Amino acid sequence: MSGGALLAAMPATGLGSGLRAPSLAREAEAAGRFYGIAARIDQIESEPGLADIVRRECNCLTHEIDLKWNVVQPGPAHFHFAPADGLVRFAAAHGLAVRGHTLLWEQSTPGWALGALRRRRDWSIVADHFAALLPRYGERIAEWDVVNEPVDSEAGEDGYRRTVFHRAFGPGHVARALREARRHLPRARLMINDYGFDYDNPVEARRRDIMLRMVERLRREGAPLDGVGVQAHLDLSKGPFRPAILRDFLSALAGLGVSITITELDVREHDFAAPIDLRDRRVADEVSAYLNVALAEPAVRGIVTWGLSDRHSWLQEQRPDHVTGDSGPALNRGLPYDADLAPKPLYWAMHRALAGTA
Numbered sequence: 001m002s003g004g005a006l007l008a009a010m011p012a013t014g015l016g017s018g019l020r021a022p023s024l025a026r027e028a029e030a031a032g033r034f035y036g037i038a039a040r041i042d043q044i045e046s047e048p049g050l051a052d053i054v055r056r057e058c059n060c061l062t063h064e065i066d067l068k069w070n071v072v073q074p075g076p077a078h079f080h081f082a083p084a085d086g087l088v089r090f091a092a093a094h095g096l097a098v099r100g101h102t103l104l105w106e107q108s109t110p111g112w113a114l115g116a117l118r119r120r121r122d123w124s125i126v127a128d129h130f131a132a133l134l135p136r137y138g139e140r141i142a143e144w145d146v147v148n149e150p151v152d153s154e155a156g157e158d159g160y161r162r163t164v165f166h167r168a169f170g171p172g173h174v175a176r177a178l179r180e181a182r183r184h185l186p187r188a189r190l191m192i193n194d195y196g197f198d199y200d201n202p203v204e205a206r207r208r209d210i211m212l213r214m215v216e217r218l219r220r221e222g223a224p225l226d227g228v229g230v231q232a233h234l235d236l237s238k239g240p241f242r243p244a245i246l247r248d249f250l251s252a253l254a255g256l257g258v259s260i261t262i263t264e265l266d267v268r269e270h271d272f273a274a275p276i277d278l279r280d281r282r283v284a285d286e287v288s289a290y291l292n293v294a295l296a297e298p299a300v301r302g303i304v305t306w307g308l309s310d311r312h313s314w315l316q317e318q319r320p321d322h323v324t325g326d327s328g329p330a331l332n333r334g335l336p337y338d339a340d341l342a343p344k345p346l347y348w349a350m351h352r353a354l355a356g357t358a
């Protein structure tokens with residue numbers, strides 16, 4: 001959609017100034033923050049109009065898939081950097097920052113490395129991975145999810161997820177990974193990134209508690225932890241969202257001296273049978289409520305949505321059996337742009353929240 005078409009689509013209660021097309025990045029920047037999306041360079045390059053929207057709306061990009069270990073090194077001696085490099089090049093060409101996602105995540109660890117870690121418990125496997133990736137991008141990537149999803153409410157007392165890294169190196173693997181990353185990146189913001197902190201239920205209460213203790217311990221031990229990524233995969237079946245819970249959690253994190261990025265914001269719908277406008281309003285209201293709390297916390301440096309358009313969302317096969325109609329999987333409507341690249345109520349809700357006018 002062109003800037004002009006986007007202006008035409010603005011609601012009567014319009015937000016932008018003058019005749020400039022609205023931009024989430026511009027609103028974020030005005031408040032000293034960033035707005036970004038998880039993106040794939042193959043989609044940006046192949047879909048007409050997408051690159052223009054990305055350039056206009058974002059001042060930060062993160063790889064949805066292509067920077068992960070199983071993509072960049074599918075075999076011990078087989079490297080595949082082309083798509084990762086492509087997104088970094090696109091970002092550089094248009095003056096966008098890049099968030100690095102992610103260095104250590106069991107789910108995206110290639111089979112050969114999983115096997116080697118189980119057999120040999122040798123840290124050099126991890127160190128070699130960091131050495132292959134981090135100097136390649138250097139300061140082009142200023143913020144990294146060094147360890148992804150280390151929290152597990154079902155794990156032992158310490159709440160560290162029992163991954164292949166935990167089994168090989170113990171709970172100290174998180175601090176060790178941060179130190180390993182720091183050797184290559186003296187200035188980057190090094191983060192741990194996790195989900196399930198958003199709602200008022202016992203599992204998420206325990207997850208918040210574990211994360212706070214993990215951060216406190218890492219900081220006390222002097223690990224180079226600069227920030228926490230709060231994924232924020234919101235879910236309309238889990239509500240109602242209670243602002244005080246998120247507010248207290250973010251403020252407790254900030255009190256431990258770390259910065260915060262909302263790293264993977266989107267909304268999983270619940271009632272697909274409702275009329276579209278009601279579905280869209282529910283999604284927008286959830287994000288409004290969430291961002292009003294998140295953006296009131298000064299330690300929150302930026303917001304990333306896990307994609308831009310519903311067409312590309314990882315949340316696609318959400319169709320309950322009783323919903324009939326068009327063929328194919330039901331599109332979840334949890335991202336700011338719809339499948340035809342038109343902005344939805346969620347987009348305007350994000351606009352208002354970022355502009356501080358919600």
Ligand code: G3I
Binds near residue numbers: 064314
């Ligand atoms: O493109 C291939 C397709 O050709 C093939 O037929 C199909 C068969 O499985 O796979 C397709 O690739 C999949 C890809 O998504 C594109 O759809 C991969 O298998 C699948 O693993 C990949 O999933 C990604 C996942 O991370 C694992 O990397 C999701 O797109 C991505 O959204 C998701 O992102 C994660 C964050 O990194 C961490 N937090 C949760 C978030 C959502 O799961």
